Amino acid sequence: MPEAPLPEILDGLRWQAVLDRQANPACGGFLYAVTTQGVFCRPGCPARPPLRRNTRFFPDAPAAEAAGFRACKRCDPRGDRARLHAEAVAAACAMIEAAETIPSLEALAARAGYARHHFLRLFRDITGVTPRSYAEGVRARRLHAALAAGDRVAEAVAGAGFGSESRVYESPGRHLGMTPGAARRGGAGEVIHIAHADSAMGPLLVGATGAGICYIGFAEPPESLEGDLRARFPRARIAPAPDHLAASVQAIASFLAEPSAALALPLDLRGTAFQRRVWEALTRIPLGETRSYSGLAAELGQPAATRAVARACAQNPVALAVPCHRVVGASGDLTGYRWGVPRKAALLAGERRARGR
Incomplete structure (x- = not known):
């Protein structure tokens, strides 16, 4: 020490x-x-x-x-003002969660006791999204849960607070990452091709839909990796396809052994609008470089969304292709990593070696 x-x-x-x-x-x-x-x-x-x-x-x-x-009244060193703001935003989130339809910004601001523009800034700074985006996420979650439970599409859409089915079908990826029918089926009707392989960091599993790679996991027993994938697509048909995915598996295994270049793979990413903004930002971090969670939040124009950025990194389904291992704590500490901090350190060390050549 x-x-x-x-x-x-x-x-x-x-x-x-x-x-x-x-x-x-x-x-x-x-x-x-x-x-x-x-x-x-x-x-x-x-x-x-x-x-x-x-x-x-x-x-x-x-x-x-x-x-x-x-x-000091400007920087709030006791955190009193920050606590009041956090409580007001938490109450607004609870109001959104309890409402059958999306509350107006005016109603949320009045409930919190702030002017409309001030409340909007507070909410965005604390949650990382606008009240509207948060409410849409709540609706999408309700819709996904109802569809997964087997409710009919029309009933699930109405129960989630959407005015009509057309609003969901107009942009299904925005709400579910798939059509309502596919979500209701829990991936039923979709085929997820998978391939297991050994790598320098242990077992590797790659999963892909017709649109691209939807899952990359490693360093855990094969059955655990496959269980993780099946939890994401509980009713999809999982089909081994080692030959079909051979090139992608080889590229990923090579990266794990010696990360000399960024992975360029077709991806099928399914997440909220905010998650996808974070994942896209991660792909822009050059090989061998790092960003802090707070720095990444600032790059997105939402400097107070550090925790939301960290959550999005943790929920990244395609490790390495979306390089969440390049995000570190403000002090430079590696902090957590889904596949283990030692592996995060090894990946970054390998990338730095590659940049030095």
Whole structure:
């Protein structure tokens, strides 16, 4: 375990973080107080940095308050305002979940007690999507559940809150990733061709529809990988097709052994609009480079959607082809990975070697 920096070095790092308006993992958590103003702030406070001689550092809000300082109203170092915002958005989500039809933005904002434009910004910053997109996701989830339970399409569409079947059939991929009939059948009528293989990182399974690769899994027992695929398409016909998928399997196995070039495979990706935006952004990360979850959220124009981005990465069905292993924590830590952090480290190391050649 690395030794803690000396106090004078630590204070220097903290002061630089204040000037940079960005937390530095080497500093640990801290707040700074301004003696001439009597307030304490987060390192990222948008206020003008104080003079060094007027600055004191504290490990947390109680320590700063015990020294007689009050919380800054701009950066909310106690998190009181953030908690109120989160509670308001959670209540709005509950209202959407309980409603039979999509509530209007005006109704949601009035319920939360905010102006319409302010509430819209809060909701988008916290959830990563607009209230409308969130509500459409709720409708799609209801529709998918009803169809999977065997309800007739017309009944499922009406029960999910859609005005008519035509709205669903106009853009089925937007709501389900497939037509309502296919969703009702749980993939019945679809054929998922699969191929098992050995790889440098253990068992490999590739699944493909007629549109492209829909599943890539590795490093788990073959039966577990196939069970994961079947859970996604519970009523589809699973057909072994090693010859049909031979080229794709070889490309993926080669990437696992030595990732020297980005995988270019035809894909059949099924997810929400937000998930697909994240997955598309992942494919634009160059080989051997990484992005943080927060950085990726910022690239999407939704800097507060870090958790939503992380969830979308975790739900990626085609590992390697959509390279979620290139996303790391803000501190550079590898954090979690569906197929194991050691494998994530090995993939990134292999990609860096390839870039260095």
